[in-house]
Amino acid sequence: MVYMRQYLSRKSRTIRIIFGILLLVILMYLLSTYNKETNYTFDSPIAARLSHRERPKLVSGLGNFEPKQIDEVEGPGEGGKPYHLRQDQQNDADQSESEYGMNVACSDEISLDRTILDTRLSECKHWDYPENLPSTSVIIVFHNEGWSVLLRTVHSVINRSPPNILKEVLLVDDFSDKENLKGRLEGYIEQFNGKVRLIRNSQREGLIRTRSRGAKEAKGEVIVFLDAHCEVNTNWLPPLLAPIYRDRTVMTVPVIDGIDHKTFEYRPVYGEDRHFRGIFEWGMLYKENEVPQRELSTRKHNSEPYKSPTHAGGLFAINREYFLELGAYDPGLLVWGGENFELSFKIWQCGGSIEWVPCSRVGHVYRSFMPYNFGKLAQKKKGPLITINYKRVIETWFDDKYKEYFYTREPMARFLDMGDITDQLALKSRLKCKNFQWFMENVAYDVLDKYPELPPNIHFGEMRSVAVSKCLDTLGHAPPSLMAIQHCHGFGNNQLIRLNAKGQLGVGERCIEADAQGIKLAFCRMGTVDGPWLYDENTHTMLHRVHKKCIALHPQTSHLSLMPCDINNAYQQWIFKEIRPK
Template sequence: MRNAIIRCLFYGSLTFGIWTALLFIYLHHNHVSNWQKKSHEPLSAWSPGKKVHQQIIYGSDQIPKPHVIVKRTDEDKAESTLGMDFNHTNPELHKELLKYGFNVIISRSLGIEREVPDTRNKMCLQKHYPARLPTASIVICFHNEEFHALFRTVSSVMNLTPHYFLEEIILVDDMSEVDDLKEKLDYHLETFRGKIKIIRNKKREGLIRARLIGASHASGDVLVFLDSHCEVNRVWLEPLLHAIAKDPKMVVCPLIDVIDDRTLEYKPSPVVRGAFDWNLQFKWDNVFSYEMDGPEGPTKPIIWMCGGQLFIIPCSRVGHISKKQTRKTSAIISATIHNYLRLVHVWLDEYKEQFFLRKPGLKYVTYGNIRERVQLRKRLGCKSFQWYLDNVFPELEASVNSS
């Protein structure tokens, strides 16, 4: 009898101990799970006490792993409403086109990231780049940009850039008024914690000053400026860094693919070069076949007055939404004219008359003091505009007598 009681007490104690241990493990597991969920939930970087010029710099020890873009099926792509059957008479579409300059309805349906086609020439696929190249700081300035277009710019850079070349992405908010670009943007950027800096300007600075502000915060070896409505392509950064590594005085530019403003379809661009006419309007010019002769073929850098060089690197591809021109305010028109006149009087020499032949009403408009810029040109030993026409852009001189 005594032995039976002892056995009962023993097994009872053992059972109690086992259940106590299991209960402890269960409660501990729940506690850890809840803590992990909270610790991994993105936190808003917005601070109620700082409404403007807020700089958010995340710790470099929290670099995210590169995440893979899942390839979408043909059915998924069809659902992205990129087809030509979209109802362009939609009043909401018309309203958003006037506001943003492109189809915001489709942009929202695409979400914050997508895969774009590889538009590089086949010869580019055979190129290999050194593992040791300069690091890059990517500066992206925005003002009232559509949220999804901006975030696709950021996510494409993060997804398609080796992190050992990417020092940081610097976002400069040039006094945006859109709510999505405040708390919502900060929240989503937590995905890329460790690689993103946000600078919020206290006043509207304009694109160039905003870029200079971004550059002043950069710590990478090379500065790369992107518009806020781009999507980079595969192996886009390495060709640019490789060219600069060979010649640090070189300025390089990717070949710009087209993202259709109506359908947001990503389309390949032919090999082109940047140019302008006598109205000082920028344009893309075709490159003649004889200019691409040689072993590098269409992958050969295209050369462009002050001792440096400007190249377009065809193996680097970046898609860009060419926005529809919205109505310009009188302030923007005035600032544009002011900049045109300063450029003409500093750089065009005797050829400034070609500009005034086409815009006679601007000949006697004031343009401020340009003495500092003229002295800078002399100090740098920049060549004449005639040299530029003879060596870089003879096609422009050929159009002197055209209207």
């Protein structure tokens, strides 16, 4: 009996053990299938996958670099909050603002490792990125930047990038002459054990050529350019790299938040549900436009990247070899401006693409003014250097029809010497690049809605008063503001007035309109190119067709307003005088 009971209990134990093992096997099988699903192969169109696993919990793992926990740190500027200097520091603040275009004295008080607001869409925490993202060089070119501002850029990159992906931070000094930048920088970066590398130009090259040099010298598979006054946000790098990992001809652009130039407050650029992309007007000013539905509807999630015709210029990621295959930037572009368009048109027209990445956020300090001059490079050139750059770009990439829009909007550009673009045109045909019409129809299809084709100018130049021989002038004021009358200087700029075939009077990107207060500089109505003005070639009067009155100059006060037309009154007579670059 005793044996029997023992036998039975032994048997039931065996059954229990077998059952247990079976359960374990089933459990392991279930787990393994679950793993298979999460071990995603990253061949989706976005080379990443939105998972609903709880985050933040990964420090790294997959390609992520989400923080374990968000630290609440106390101190000046922590959390991206604005920092206000004491009254007795105001002199330093003013001095540094006039030297750098930003309050470097304020920046000096804020930790180089400060925390900032995570401005991403909440969805962004839940993306999984590939583990083997390409190694990356972050290239920062600088000319006379504030010490703490430059180094906070470096610290933020080191602190918020996955170390296994970040190959190096490459600092390229464009011939700065500030003592601290010349002397102390090598010593400072030693603490980064070789992760931060510094090279210097032996003469001033301007930011465009300096970036091309940085690209050549970089060691990473991907290069990311940043201005020297940025702070990168949480897990900024993997989302920028994933689309390039999928396709090496994609260039990616982070969403750019603002850092206040007075208080260093870190501010999200716009709210959760809105997306913008880079476009341009016909004078080649960079503009942003809400992303058209046609683009958004191709995506499944609101935080996915979307296509953009162009970008602001400073902050982007690109496969290094691809960038060099495209000839880097046109070496004929000087110092500043237009290079963002050159690269964008080149990429799109020659088979690549540009994507803006909502889950990658980087803050940038917008300065109050440009604190540096263009150096010797500008002195060698006749005419405004930025317009010369634009001319090179449009002469290379635009079709004839579109070139005409540029020359209508910027009439003096026709007479500027842009140098030789043979190499650029050769590159364009060697890479079998598409024409601009293709780009306008397939990529930048929202541009013409905002900036329609421009009717030709009937007149452009100075608009001179016959009575006093002085010129209509914006005085450089922002609209809405009264137009004034000034000594004619012959340089154009604020005195370069255009009258187009549809009755619009324009100065630069603005329009001239009239109300009860007088003749005013105003914002042109978006999407329109017509206006109320009718110029009489014989009487030299400028009629407002709606008010049925003419532009008149007050003989005593010089105030400009609409008056009942009097064709014999010299104070209502205007003559257009064409001007040429000096």
